[in-house]
Amino acid sequence: MDRNQVYECWISKCAIGSLREFTNVSSMKWRLISRDFLFSTSYLEDMKVMWRFDSNQESISFIKNRFYWDDCFSSMGKWSFSDTAKSRLAWINIMGVPLLFWNDAFFLKVGQILGEPVVIEGNTKQRNRLDKGRIMVLIPFGHHIPNKISVMEGVNMFSLEVEEDLTPVTRSRLDGFLGLTTTVSKEGGDVFLALEKK
Structure with a gap:
């Protein structure tokens, strides 16, 4: 697999959302956890948050189902080349x-x-x-x-x-404020929560 394929592989599983306002999104994350989504989150820039999923299918399901994100985000979509820090x-x-x-x-x-x-x-x-x-x-x-x-x-x-x-505005402070500090993944078949590495 060449470098572009590796790049496209991980980015294809991502969704980018625009926050309605700077607010804690942890209740939204628990909604996803209860539905067995596997994901991690990062503040991207401006009012944007990146959601990284284990599969492209989960990413697409998340984007299409406004129930998951509509209370915190004005829009949600796949990553595009215009998603850069401004x-x-x-x-x-x-x-x-x-x-x-x-x-x-x-x-x-x-x-x-x-x-x-x-x-x-x-x-x-x-x-x-x-x-x-x-x-x-x-x-x-x-x-x-x-x-x-x-x-x-x-x-x-x-x-x-x-x-x-x-x-500096540290990632840990910002992620804590936005409620982005938990990662959900599978290890040995069990779902667990762990702090993201800063």
């Missing part, structure tokens, strides 16, 4: 937030100015640290985060300092 996830530090407006809605508004908000960091949500807030955003490749932004809240205009946190 965006990236970044942690953004936000300084100068007035305490009166320290809430999820305000941080989501800031996230929308910078890109597409994904998640507000736990310490920010719980107000454990008030010198800066932190939010994960999805931004196009090549897009740079400005040093300052202005945010209007009611009749008040605020100038905030923002910086991209160079701490």
Whole structure:
């Protein structure tokens, strides 16, 4: 088997889904497990998740049966050459937030100015640290985060300092947030769950 055949072999068993929003998909995974699907998952890019199945038949059945994925995904299909990374996830530090407006809605508004908000960091949500807030955003490749932004809240205009946190968005953190950390496979005829290698 040549290199292209090996490549086509594994990719032909994959499905690519576009998330409706960044949300945990573990309930959907358990639905598949209960129907004896064998699969693993990975965040691909943007709002896309790759589903790898043991067989092409399982992949096709999964794609055709919207019952499995319609609550979390807007679309599901076979991999195509256009499925390449066009965006990236970044942690953004936000300084100068007035305490009166320290809430999820305000941080989501800031996230929308910078890109597409994904998640507000736990310490920010719980107000454990008030010198800066932190939010994960999805931004196009090549897009740079400005040093300052202005945010209007009611009749008040605020100038905030923002910086991209160079701490990488790790796969384990992202997969945990999306509920992508379990793999289902067969070993000795028994179905078992195992953590994916990071």
